[in-house]
Amino acid sequence: MAWTWFHQLGSPKWFYQKTEAWLPWLAVATLVLITWGSIWGLAFAPMDAKQGNSYRIIYIHVPAAFLSLAGYYVMAISGAIGLIWKMKVASLVMRSAASIGAILTFVSLFTGAVWGKPTWGTWWVWDARITSMLILFFLYLGVIALQNAFEREEAANKASAILALVGTVNIPIIYKSVDWWYTLHQPATIKFVGKSTIDPSMMYPLLVMVIGFYCLYALVLILRTRSEILVRERKSRWVQELATQ
């Protein structure tokens, strides 16, 4: 009995109908949090003593970076669920999470480069965190490329789920080794604004933005999964009824 919801979640139709009720709430929460956070962060948070106004890109950069990493785990875990319990919806969530995650990783790399220009005087440095983000971006691209290479969708889902899981095991190793590589090769001339040194007046808007980005992620993930469901189930009766309504 307790596991009924888990099995229901596996049914595309149930997922589609259930999430319809969540969407407005998520959309409102996303809109409110991101508007609130960006106005607070861009207009009212104090200016940084050294970086001036250019630091304000942190309000996009950091949430995007958080979610690109968390998104990889969303992708890998849903891939694993699809692989183990053969749950259709989980595989579709994995497909959606892969492209959203790749985009978010790109956003965090891009905003990082834009932030780097005024702060460090260069678009790109081989810093440990930047390099591991770049490798994460490649991991995402690999999963997407593998998904597209298979003709049969079931094989594509299984193969990319295995690759995503292998990547999950490797991510901590990659992060640690890139960290180690960085400390060995690079003198510590560049100092990030560490978490602990950020002032609360700058921190709170950032927190709002992070939560807002999480809501946005959930919203986009559900929307994409819903459209994947519609494409996949286009021959089933309930989708055709939905379309002819």
Next chain:
Amino acid sequence: MSDRENASAPALLGLFGATLRRDLLLAYRSRGELFNPLIFFLIVITMVPLGITPDPVQLARLAPGMIWVVALLATLLSLDSLFRSDFDDGTLEQYLITPQPLYLLVLAKVLVHWLVTGVPLTLLAPLLGVMLSLPASGFSPLILSLLVGTATLSLVGAIGAALTVGLRRGGLLLSLIIMPLYAPVLIFGASAVASAADAMPYVSQLAVLGAMLAVAIVSAPFAAAGALRVSANG
């Protein structure tokens, strides 16, 4: 019950040995192909002075990283054929229905791949070290790190080879999905050689490479076996 358990141990080893013998024999029969990764290794290293500089001081600084990057590429290029012929002639399906675990079969095939690519690459590497004027202290860590590192490369690469074996144009895709996973091996391998060339201790890097190999031996064949099942049915 206990009789069957006792009987299964030699059967496991027998299967492992038979696969090992068969694949080594197959590799020996097509000797020409064995040299391709080595020739590739040699040619690309020859391109480095042509493209960058023939200055021995600068080449010595580049040598550890260049040799490692090219060894990695040579391994990748040879991986595409790891399961290819078995997939084409249906042997792979026979493997899937054997009562013995697929893990052992994959391990045997990876071991052969390492013996016919990783070990020759390692043996060729000192020659390339001389060509790139690597300092004398760098040679033993170069050999040791490549010996341990290429085994990890073969194991991790087997996952990619298993995932892409069913695809018609899997070669480039294989490099694309596996290369990011090679980053840690490259970092520690090249750094062991670079440290030694600077007369610094390099044992810790070799130890990490060994640890990666240990993790790869116990986990990578499982993932590759799962991937083979997907590819065979897909």
